[in-house]
Amino acid sequence: MSHFGYHGHYLRIDLETEQVTRVPLGTEVLRRYVGGSGLGTHLLLRENAATHEPLARESALVFAFSPLVGSPLTTSAKFAVVSKSPLTDRINDSLASSGFAMAGKQSGCDALVLVGRARQNSVLLLNDGRFELLPVRGLAGQGTNQTERMLREQLGDDWQIASIGPAGENLVRYATISHAGRHAGRGGSGAVMGAKNLKAIAVRGSQMTTWADADRLNAYAKDLARRSLGPETVKYRELGTTSNMLVFNRLHALPTRNFQQGSFAAADQLAPETLAVKRVTDRAYCSACTIGCEHRYSLEEDPATDSESVRLEYENVFALGPLCGIEDGHAVLKASRMCDQYGLDTVSTGGTIAFAMECVQRGLLDVPWLRFGDSEALWRAIDWIANRREIGDQLAEGSRRMAAWVGQDSLVFAPQVKGLEIPGYEPRALQTMALGFAVGTRGADHNRSSAYEVDFSERVDRRNLQEGSAALAIETEDKAALMDSLILCKFLRGVFQDFYQEAAHMLQLITGWDVTASELKSCASHMVSAKKLFNIRAGWHPCEDTLPARFFQEALDDDRQTKISQSRLGELIESYNQLRGWTREGYLSPQQEQEMGYDESGHCPGD
Amino acid sequence: MFVLVELFGIPRQRAGQAVVKLEVCEESTCLGNIVLQLTKLFPDLAEECFEGRRLQTGYIASIGGKTFVRSPDTKIRAGESLLVMSADSGG
Numbered sequence: 238m239s240h241f242g243y244h245g246h247y248l249r250i251d252l253e254t255e256q257v258t259r260v261p262l263g264t265e266v267l268r269r270y271v272g273g274s275g276l277g278t279h280l281l282l283r284e285n286a287a288t289h290e291p292l293a294r295e296s297a298l299v300f301a302f303s304p305l306v307g308s309p310l311t312t313s314a315k316f317a318v319v320s321k322s323p324l325t326d327r328i329n330d331s332l333a334s335s336g337f338a339m340a341g342k343q344s345g346c347d348a349l350v351l352v353g354r355a356r357q358n359s360v361l362l363l364n365d366g367r368f369e370l371l372p373v374r375g376l377a378g379q380g381t382n383q384t385e386r387m388l389r390e391q392l393g394d395d396w397q398i399a400s401i402g403p404a405g406e407n408l409v410r411y412a413t414i415s416h417a418g419r420h421a422g423r424g425g426s427g428a429v430m431g432a433k434n435l436k437a438i439a440v441r442g443s444q445m446t447t448w449a450d451a452d453r454l455n456a457y458a459k460d461l462a463r464r465s466l467g468p469e470t471v472k473y474r475e476l477g478t479t480s481n482m483l484v485f486n487r488l489h490a491l492p493t494r495n496f497q498q499g500s501f502a503a504a505d506q507l508a509p510e511t512l513a514v515k516r517v518t519d520r521a522y523c524s525a526c527t528i529g530c531e532h533r534y535s536l537e538e539d540p541a542t543d544s545e546s547v548r549l550e551y552e553n554v555f556a557l558g559p560l561c562g563i564e565d566g567h568a569v570l571k572a573s574r575m576c577d578q579y580g581l582d583t584v585s586t587g588g589t590i591a592f593a594m595e596c597v598q599r600g601l602l603d604v605p606w607l608r609f610g611d612s613e614a615l616w617r618a619i620d621w622i623a624n625r626r627e628i629g630d631q632l633a634e635g636s637r638r639m640a641a642w643v644g645q646d647s648l649v650f651a652p653q654v655k656g657l658e659i660p661g662y663e664p665r666a667l668q669t670m671a672l673g674f675a676v677g678t679r680g681a682d683h684n685r686s687s688a689y690e691v692d693f694s695e696r697v698d699r700r701n702l703q704e705g706s707a708a709l710a711i712e713t714e715d716k717a718a719l720m721d722s723l724i725l726c727k728f729l730r731g732v733f734q735d736f737y738q739e740a741a742h743m744l745q746l747i748t749g750w751d752v753t754a755s756e757l758k759s760c761a762s763h764m765v766s767a768k769k770l771f772n773i774r775a776g777w778h779p780c781e782d783t784l785p786a787r788f789f790q791e792a793l794d795d796d797r798q799t800k801i802s803q804s805r806l807g808e809l810i811e812s813y814n815q816l817r818g819w820t821r822e823g824y825l826s827p828q829q830e831q832e833m834g835y836d837e838s839g840h841c842p843g844d
Numbered sequence: 845m846f847v848l849v850e851l852f853g854i855p856r857q858r859a860g861q862a863v864v865k866l867e868v869c870e871e872s873t874c875l876g877n878i879v880l881q882l883t884k885l886f887p888d889l890a891e892e893c894f895e896g897r898r899l900q901t902g903y904i905a906s907i908g909g910k911t912f913v914r915s916p917d918t919k920i921r922a923g924e925s926l927l928v929m930s931a932d933s934g935g
């Protein structure tokens with residue numbers, strides 16, 4: 238079947254038998270799940286992946302592209318990696334950008350579903366749809382940039398490569414998959430790839446999809462590109478995401494020393510306004526992006542001593558800076574670079590180290606060198622995590638598992654929800670976000686929920702959970718689900734007057750479908766329910782939808798009014814569930830499950 | 845009587861300073877008047893972040909870091925701090 242914007246099939250590759258199956262994707266499925274995260278969730282459900290251990294050979298690892306990839310639309314060169322998370326044992330979808338998305342789609346499929354385990358440590362080649370496994374030669378233990386460099390030298394510059402670093406090879410539960418300095422970062426997809434004995438995936442191809450109305454698509458893309466350079470994105474273009482630092486600090490929303498405080502006395506030193514004065518900086522763009530939010534800093538104040546720059550984002554700076562009590566910009570930059578090279582998610586790395594630092598501070602853990610504020614300790618911990626050395630072996634398990642190992646009620650202050658470490662949005666200071674963290678299918682996550690948008694608006698009192706918070710959290714979560722399936726960069730969101738209307742317009746021009754805004758709204762909501770269905774099949778229980786007890790018991794030192802009411806949060810979770818049409822506890826109703834269309838074997842009649 | 849305006853991110857870049865102490869004649873003023881006072885002092889800030897008495901889309905203000913406000917008629921009392929920042933806080 239021919240489709241505009243799609244190839245109309247995915248490749249299912251069994252790494253053990255080296256058998257490749259081309260599986261058709263029907264219009265009904267594509268229209269319902271669009272691409273990216275949505276399509277990846279559908280494919281995981283089809284594989285019945287919820288019931289498998291994430292690091293077992295049967296588990297599935299999905300790379301999903303989208304109808305927008307390869308189009309002239311700004312920020313559309315993205316791909317989703319979807320699997321069961323070894324960190325949370327729940328669904329995990331993470332996104333990355335650039336050439337891998339375009340070459341992957343041009344290799345002739347809408348998604349790759351990898352199952353089984355290669356017999357030896359390998360590189361998967363996909364050359365215009367032809368599959369081959371090469372033994373890893375000289376790549377084992379190499380960092381992510383170096384792996385890409387070496388493979389390019391070997392294969393040629395027209396290949397695009399996604400790889401894991403030593404952390405993925407050592408099955409660190411929050412290892413990333415990296416491409417061109419960008420990372421499918423959260424939830425440990427790098428460990429899933431490592432467990433499949435894959436060091437890297439290299440793709441190239443020439444199979445372009447076509448657009449239903451190319452002329453109007455070009456005109457629309459030009460207009461969107463123009464708007465992408467407006468006031469809504471100037472912050473990202475000029476300062477990057479690290480410009481959150483001083484605002485969050487002022488609002489006591491900057492998690493500090495493992496969420497013991499909400500502001501950090503040295504925040505100024507880590508803000509881009511200060512870092513940029515002392516260092517050479519430049520700006521980079523994902524492929525096909527007009528915004529260019531990526532700000533890179535030289536590691537040393539004198540760049541001649543170290544020529545490779547470090548990409549800095551708010552999440553790296555918060556997690557490897559204030560969260561661990563680190564004041565020195567150089568220390569944070571070096572720690573960020575280490576995480577990038579080892580292939581470690583910076584939020585989970587910083588979160589788990591900060592948790593261990595608090596355990597040491599409280600005398601619960603006998604690792605005296607692991608102290609808040611000690612840069613050498615931070616670097617050593619990162620190195621030991623990636624190599625699973627000594628205490629690093631426990632840290633590599635993430636804060637929830639580590640708390641179970643430490644015992645002594647340390648789970649109360651382990652900074653995680655469902656096992657995923659909390660990003661740089663202090664829940665007590667941003668309480669709609671707190672609700673979003675609690676109910677999030679992937680765990681504590683600001684990208685899938687985006688409820689902080691509501692807290693930073695006049696619609697709520699950010700330090701109190703309010704009646705309308707559940708509906709507002711749903712609104713931002715649904716919007717994020719669609720953006721992650723189209724896939725478009727979230728930094729574009731302020732540009733849209735009516736996001737669903739414009740998303741429908743884009744899809745009409747690309748696919749020729751008569752899709753409407755209201756259809757896309759229901760698709761978005763359906764995608765969130767599909768993720769929930771996956772979790773339910775993976776053993777989800779309502780008691781997982783909560784926050785660490787610290788946030789109910791302790792007010793912030795620096796803002797004594799802010800604590801979260803546990804009972805209020807419980808009420809709002811019930812409202813959230815009911816507004817989604819689920820049971821009060823958060824299960825899908827039998828009717829919804831039936832409508833979803835997956836039987837227990839993963840078969841879906843829409844295929 | 846004063847209102848202390850704290851600028852963050854792009855507003856700070858355009859104004860070239862982090863804090864501005866604005867004199868107000870009465871017990872209270874409104875966001876729109878503060879925007880106009882800032883416009884006189886910092887034309888670059890106004891060009892990027894304001895539209896007449898209003899904040900451009902993409903910017904928001906907060907009274908004392910607690911309540912977020914956008915309406916130009918929002919009352920600001922003498923002695924209060926007004927924070928001006930980008931509305932999008934994605935990280």
Ligand code: SF4
Binds near residue numbers: 522727
């Ligand atoms: S805005 Fe930033 S993250 Fe988004 S596509 Fe552009 S460079 Fe990539």
